[in-house]
Amino acid sequence: MDYTSSKFLPSQKGPKRHRFRSFFNKILFCVLIFVLLLIVIKNNPQLKEKIYGYVYENNISFSKLHDLYDKYLGGILPFDNAIVDDTVKVFSEKIVYEEKEKYNDGIKLKVDNNYLVPIIESGIVVYIGEKEGYGNTIIIQQIDGVDAWYSNVNTNISLYDYVEKGSLLGNTKDEYLYLYFQKNGEFIDYQTAI
16 A cells, blocks of 8 residues: 555645635625725714714824734734744843933933844834934834834834834944934823833
């Protein structure tokens, strides 16, 4: 009896079919919710006005939406739960500095030259570029609703990337890191944000 024939080998279609079905179900669920929401809004003009008013008058935290989506539906891609090598060390630490002083609307931290900057809180990158008086700045809209500004940092991340708390943002251009925290358009005290 030949045990090497294909009918005796385990099927590889099972896991692929399960991932595809899971991905398809997530897409179908999102489309269904979207269509139901459109139907309800179209049939109820008062609700439509309330939703439009909320969307146009308030700052919507897309990082919170992303966090809720991941919590209840998981990642959009079917291979998010792929096997990961647990032996690989991931960059994860808090900001370590020698000196701290107030600077403009935030703080200036003295760190090592080319210091590797960790991300304080998970969120979505909403700005990368030069800000007058701040230098090269990365703004992350955190899941807690605070916009964190990291200035004087070189980075390889892209606009609208979702970044995790403790992961690597980039490295400082010299020995100073500038941090600013903003909520609803107003700079807030760094002690309440860190």
